[in-house]
Amino acid sequence: MKAESPRHLLRNPSLLILILLAAAAQIAMAAEPEQTPAAQDAAVHIVYVDRPEGADAEEFHIRTLAPVLGSEEKAKDAVLYHYKHAASGFSAKLTPAQVEDLKKQPCVLQVTPSQTYQLHGSEGGHAGTTRTMGLM
Numbered sequence: 001m002k003a004e005s006p007r008h009l010l011r012n013p014s015l016l017i018l019i020l021l022a023a024a025a026q027i028a029m030a031a032e033p034e035q036t037p038a039a040q041d042a043a044v045h046i047v048y049v050d051r052p053e054g055a056d057a058e059e060f061h062i063r064t065l066a067p068v069l070g071s072e073e074k075a076k077d078a079v080l081y082h083y084k085h086a087a088s089g090f091s092a093k094l095t096p097a098q099v100e101d102l103k104k105q106p107c108v109l110q111v112t113p114s115q116t117y118q119l120h121g122s123e124g125g126h127a128g129t130t131r132t133m134g135l136m
Contacts (some may be wrong), residue, residue: 042093044080044114049107051088058082061090064108068094068101 051060061082065075083089091114094102099111 042095042098044091045094045099045111046083046089046091046114047102047111048083048087048089048109049105050109051107057084057088060088060107064105065090065092065102067105068098 047061047064049061049064051057061079062072062075065078066072069075069078078092078094080091080093083091094111102108103111
């Protein structure tokens with residue numbers, strides 16, 4: 001049986017596109033790290049800490065998270081935001097097991113799931129009105 005030359009692909013662009021898409025999908029799947037079930041359960045949490053006076057906030061947050069994640073590099077990658085003014089803490093995407101380990105750290109005051117509140121809604125039947133929250 002004679003092997004066909006790849007030139008036949010040039011005569012059928014649809015087949016060429018299909019082959020290229022399949023190859024691209026395989027490359028993309030190979031490049032993505034496989035997530036463990038625990039990583040899939042991770043959610044963003046806000047971690048409030050009792051930072052010693054004079055300590056750099058970001059460095060302290062990283063040192064607090066590093067023992068839970070295994071390294072300072074992983075902790076730096078995991079932190080989404082540092083809270084430094086009204087409260088000291090950080091937000092990070094954590095698994096339930098990581099949350100429990102973090103709660104055992106002596107400087108951790110509280111770990112709470114991050115929540116988003118919608119401030120706009122229908123009030124009194126008027127869609128799009130703003131609901132007042134707090135002091136006015």
